Amino acid sequence: MPSIDWVGAVSREACQDLIAEADIGISWRSASLDNDESVELSSKLLEYGRLGKPALVRRTKMHEALLGEDYPLFVDTEADFIEKTERVLEDEKLYEVAAKKMYKASQSFTFKKAYERLSPFIWSFKKTPTKIVFAGHDLKFAKMLIDHFESSSAYEVKLDVFSSHEKHDQTHSEACLEWADVIFCEWGLGNLVWYAKHKKEHQTLIARLHFQEKDLKFLQKVDSAKVDQFIVITPYMLEEFHRIFQIPRYKMCYIDNLIDAGKLDLKKRRGLSVPSWDMWHLAFTETS
Incomplete structure (x- = not known):
């Protein structure tokens, strides 16, 4: 019988460590929280994604918009939960697909991306x-x-x-x-x-x-x-x-x-008898 290790309340840093150690995340919340009318996106779901972990999540319009309608770990019932948990732990390809979709979704919510979205509006004032x-x-x-x-x-x-x-x-x-x-x-x-x-x-x-x-x-x-x-x-x-x-x-x-990296982005010479490689060598010595 699998055991449950309840770690209790932990700091955010400790929580990140636990997520990093895990294989999958569980973000399957009550339908009273996650439904087609909900606009509350779980920050924990994004943290799973940022650390490259696939997560089990309830199918909603918001989650479909975030992860894609074809995200493979949407669950609606307990039977879904059990079946997809077993599948993702046994199928490396499925694990990789779900993990990549989660990671890609999380990148839209970094501080950098949030600034890019909000700064034009904020600075417009x-x-x-x-x-x-x-x-x-x-x-x-x-x-x-x-x-x-x-x-x-x-x-x-x-x-x-x-x-x-x-x-x-x-x-x-x-x-x-x-x-x-x-x-x-x-x-x-x-x-x-x-x-x-x-x-x-x-x-x-x-x-x-x-x-x-x-x-x-x-x-x-x-x-x-x-x-x-x-x-x-x-x-x-x-x-x-x-x-x-x-x-x-x-x-x-x-x-x-x-x-200026753009000046180094030169077109490769085609038709060479050897493979075409990108080679960078940067050196700088300051004497003053």
Whole structure:
């Protein structure tokens, strides 16, 4: 006789571990919850899918729209439940089909997908463009970012190009400061010192750090409380900037330098006597 292990109330993290260990999920709920009039989608069903587990689920219009009318593990009766549980555990192909449908359905409910769905509506209420200033002595690594924001009608962009690590046209910088909603300091040098000192309460200040900053004086002069986000370009430098300057970890994130992958997506040469492969070799050495 199969046993039931009732684990009781557990944390969400522990629940994820239990799902990961399981072979199948049970999301066959009462018809009072899951019916053709219901608009309540079980978050547990999505968690089964996210972890690649097929699940037994009641057939409803909403579930058919989510998983497809041909999803193989719809159950309506106890007999269905027993029969399909046995089948899916014995039939690898059936298991794979159901698991893939579950996983695919769950991907529409990630934070990224939710943002993509909702952001046009949410941002439609903001009628004025967001104003971004890019400030620094060398903006070549930020060019793709600048081009991206300049190409969107949702943003306006100005540049505050310093003539050296510290020297700049203060009148121009003050005008940029008065104008900006967001300030993006490329490098954490004199540009960040100045903007962190003068930043206004309503403004967002972002700094992207590279390498040379760790050996220079500038970050010692920056009040990290005035900076909303520090971006670093390698995991090693994230640890170094945290160690040397005690920048709070919650204010730091790691994002690689950008590359234009589209330029590398070249057409393959056909008619060769050897197989055509996609080969990538990326290398970057920063010396400044």
